[in-house]
Amino acid sequence: MGDILVKGVAIEVDEDGFIVDPAVWSTDLVEVFAKDEGIEALTEQHWKVINYLRDYFKQYGIAPMIRKLCKDTGFSLKEIYELFPSGPAKGACKLAGLPKPTGCV
Amino acid sequence: MARNDFGPPDYRELIPPVIQKNYGQWKYHTIPRPGVLKHVSDTGDVLYSVRIASPRLVSSEYIRSISDIADTYCDGYLRFTTRNNAEFLVSDESKLEPLIKDLVAKGYMIGGGGHSISNVVHTQGWIHCKSAVTDASGIVKDVMDELHPYFTGEIKVPARLRIAVACCVNMCGACHCSDISIVGIHRTPPRVNDELLVGRCEIPTTIAACPTGAIRPNPKTKSVEINHEKCMMCANCTVVCPAIKIMDPVNDGVSIWVGGKVSNARTAPKFSRLAIPYLPNNPPRWPEVTNAVKHLVEVWAASAREGERMGEWIDRIGWERFFEKTGLPFTDKHIDDFTHATTTFRSTTQFRF
Ligand code: SF4
Numbered sequence: 001m002g003d004i005l006v007k008g009v010a011i012e013v014d015e016d017g018f019i020v021d022p023a024v025w026s027t028d029l030v031e032v033f034a035k036d037e038g039i040e041a042l043t044e045q046h047w048k049v050i051n052y053l054r055d056y057f058k059q060y061g062i063a064p065m066i067r068k069l070c071k072d073t074g075f076s077l078k079e080i081y082e083l084f085p086s087g088p089a090k091g092a093c094k095l096a097g098l099p100k101p102t103g104c105v
Numbered sequence: 106m107a108r109n110d111f112g113p114p115d116y117r118e119l120i121p122p123v124i125q126k127n128y129g130q131w132k133y134h135t136i137p138r139p140g141v142l143k144h145v146s147d148t149g150d151v152l153y154s155v156r157i158a159s160p161r162l163v164s165s166e167y168i169r170s171i172s173d174i175a176d177t178y179c180d181g182y183l184r185f186t187t188r189n190n191a192e193f194l195v196s197d198e199s200k201l202e203p204l205i206k207d208l209v210a211k212g213y214m215i216g217g218g219g220h221s222i223s224n225v226v227h228t229q230g231w232i233h234c235k236s237a238v239t240d241a242s243g244i245v246k247d248v249m250d251e252l253h254p255y256f257t258g259e260i261k262v263p264a265r266l267r268i269a270v271a272c273c274v275n276m277c278g279a280c281h282c283s284d285i286s287i288v289g290i291h292r293t294p295p296r297v298n299d300e301l302l303v304g305r306c307e308i309p310t311t312i313a314a315c316p317t318g319a320i321r322p323n324p325k326t327k328s329v330e331i332n333h334e335k336c337m338m339c340a341n342c343t344v345v346c347p348a349i350k351i352m353d354p355v356n357d358g359v360s361i362w363v364g365g366k367v368s369n370a371r372t373a374p375k376f377s378r379l380a381i382p383y384l385p386n387n388p389p390r391w392p393e394v395t396n397a398v399k400h401l402v403e404v405w406a407a408s409a410r411e412g413e414r415m416g417e418w419i420d421r422i423g424w425e426r427f428f429e430k431t432g433l434p435f436t437d438k439h440i441d442d443f444t445h446a447t448t449t450f451r452s453t454t455q456f457r458f
Pocket residue numbers: 228229230234235236237238271272273274275276277
């Protein structure tokens with residue numbers, strides 16, 4: 001556990017850097033996370049993935065399967081990795097403020 | 106950017122020259138003494154492998170010390186087996202005896218080949234896994250302390266006997282298919298932390314994780330609730346949802362399973378089946394578990410025919426004789442009650458009183 005600073009406000013994250021309270025998510029937070037994730041500048045493509053993940057989670061209560069993500073956004077897995085170097089789960093889901101992936105990861 | 110996607114090193118660059126030269130041309134092998142294998146090739150070349158027990162969980166000092174031994178006697182070559190034993194590969198026969206002497210002097214245990222009880226395939230336990238109901242390394246050390254004469258060949262067994270440990274029913278490793286398996290089990294249903302669950306867990310995933318349909322959403326708390334009558338404490342929900350906890354130091358323990366095998370020799374592969382539903386966690390020596398395993402080994406070894414694995418022996422004598430000979434109580438816990446359970450019931454009048 002620890003805090004990260006977003007525009008001077010401390011936000012609680014777990015040891016993997018995922019936000020603990022989904023209500024604190026903001027676009028400013030995404031900017032801060034992006035730097036840690038090795039993303040130089042957030043592009044429209046990044047936002048397409050992030051918004052898709054947020055909408056999907058809002059509607060179904062789960063993160064989409066990778067195949068669903070690729071199909072619906074039109075990005076191949078390779079392109080997703082180019083956008084989010086640590087991958088769809090550790091990278092994109094974290095930026096989108098989704099719960100940390102569980103199971104035998 | 107870091108170099109990635111380059112795969113493991115090519116094994117052909119890491120094997121001794123004698124294996125490179127005779128690859129695919131081995132004629133036969135013998136076991137001149139327990140733990141030592143001799144492979145003879147069509148070309149006449151000979152390779153000895155000396156197998157030692159390893160605790161699997163090892164320090165880099167351990168790796169360095171066995172590497173030093175391999176440097177001295179094996180031109181720097183060694184390998185690990187699929188049961189995590191280490192094997193020294195000797196192509197110069199004059200170095201075989203000095204190697205064995207050195208290993209014995211340094212306290213390494215030679216054995217694990219042929220009809221014996223080789224290393225115990227095991228998991229992470231309390232060393233590293235958040236799902237562990239019992240410990241792996243601890244139990245393995247206790248069981249092998251008790252059974253080491255079977256590893257070294259000092260005490261003979263009718264066939265090979267595989268032991269495996271898994272610290273939860275996820276069964277990482279080989280517990281579902283080993284002659285004797287030790288599996289960690291819970292006996293109390295999980296507790297849901299409603300506050301923590303919101304935002305931490307995917308509710309549909311949590312519901313779908315339950316094999317018995319014991320979980321349903323709780324709209325009032327925006328969380329889930331668990332029907333204790335339906336729950337059989339598998340802990341799968343706790344794996345996908347960190348807000349559900351199941352650990353219970355008092356009631357958690359281990360179960361023991363018997364009769365599994367993976368080889369196709371003589372009979373088809375078999376799953377292991379429940380022999381002892383519950384034994385307590387009793388660290389650091391787990392006396393109840395080690396005694397039970399030793400007892401199972403002794404009863405099997407005294408009664409099985411030459412070459413007969415635990416499961417083959419039980420198939421021949423029947424389960425009622427198995428319970429009679431081992432003196433283990435047969436309980437309601439032994440009767441399968443999951444989805445296709447009927448296939449495990451007896452549908453014949455053939456049985457022994
Ligand atoms: S068997 Fe269970 S507790 Fe043990 S390492 Fe595997 S998942 Fe973890």
